[in-house]
Amino acid sequence: MKNNPIPAAAVADEDTALVQRIVAGERELFRVLVERYAPRLYTFGRRMCRNEADAEDLVQETLFNAFRHLPEFRFESRFKNWLYRIAVNVCRKRHRRLRQAAEEELPLEDLEKRLPEETARTAAVPLWARLPLERLLSEELIAQVHEAIWSLPEKYRVVLLLRDIEEFSTEETARLLRLTPGNVKVRLHRARLYLRERLKGYFRHGMQGT
Amino acid sequence: MECREPEPRHCRELADRISAYLDGELDAAGRRELEEHLGACLECACCVETLRRTIALCRWAAPQPIPEEFSRRLDALLERLVVAP
Ligand SMILES: [Zn+2]
Numbered sequence: 001m002k003n004n005p006i007p008a009a010a011v012a013d014e015d016t017a018l019v020q021r022i023v024a025g026e027r028e029l030f031r032v033l034v035e036r037y038a039p040r041l042y043t044f045g046r047r048m049c050r051n052e053a054d055a056e057d058l059v060q061e062t063l064f065n066a067f068r069h070l071p072e073f074r075f076e077s078r079f080k081n082w083l084y085r086i087a088v089n090v091c092r093k094r095h096r097r098l099r100q101a102a103e104e105e106l107p108l109e110d111l112e113k114r115l116p117e118e119t120a121r122t123a124a125v126p127l128w129a130r131l132p133l134e135r136l137l138s139e140e141l142i143a144q145v146h147e148a149i150w151s152l153p154e155k156y157r158v159v160l161l162l163r164d165i166e167e168f169s170t171e172e173t174a175r176l177l178r179l180t181p182g183n184v185k186v187r188l189h190r191a192r193l194y195l196r197e198r199l200k201g202y203f204r205h206g207m208q209g210t
Numbered sequence: 211m212e213c214r215e216p217e218p219r220h221c222r223e224l225a226d227r228i229s230a231y232l233d234g235e236l237d238a239a240g241r242r243e244l245e246e247h248l249g250a251c252l253e254c255a256c257c258v259e260t261l262r263r264t265i266a267l268c269r270w271a272a273p274q275p276i277p278e279e280f281s282r283r284l285d286a287l288l289e290r291l292v293v294a295p
Contacts (some may be wrong), residue, residue: 030288039276133266149272
């Protein structure tokens, strides 16, 4: 790690001072950042990659790259955003290597047209959307949600994870993925519609009373 | 409460805005238009509730604790990183 002059932070949060100290030479403080972010990165990795080992690689490579490139961090965004930008890049490189189709589309055209008519047949909001959340929770449902997320094409999956799980704003997600905010919104909406169809199917066939 | 005179085209236009509505990204006029419609159209109200629930389920099901074995490997990686010159 080289000691470059540390720029003043344009965006300051609870990580800023920590990052500045690490870059200034207190390398062991990187542990604090790892404790803070490894769990969420692991969740992100497990939802991005079906394979557990891939998720672990994603976390390790992201943290390794973050540490190595920390002196280049300009404090123009939050550290967390910068970290996730690295994670997304690691993921993309990996998928390119595996020759996975990143440009795959969601077959949503029909789905969107069907939308009002289909729900019209449901006399009221279905139970699965009405019951208290705790009444629905089960291991099986968790597995279903994971399957549904994995089955999204990558460009939709990453938007859904950053927006709905990591809770980045539309603007932040757009900057992170180098997309327009409009693009982020469209992909997010489609990803959610797709997941809803999958969950609907599950509740219709897999559960009673819906 | 039922949608006696459904206007599918209007519903479809509004359906595209449901995510933005749930995310608080509609302007006041857009929000008012949608909410008025939701009060009158059971189908669209149903769309909103199922989508809202989908997002909640997604959020709830996502977290995955780090396995202990991996946690140890992360510690080892960290050790190498921060100690190495
Ligand atoms: Zn409607």
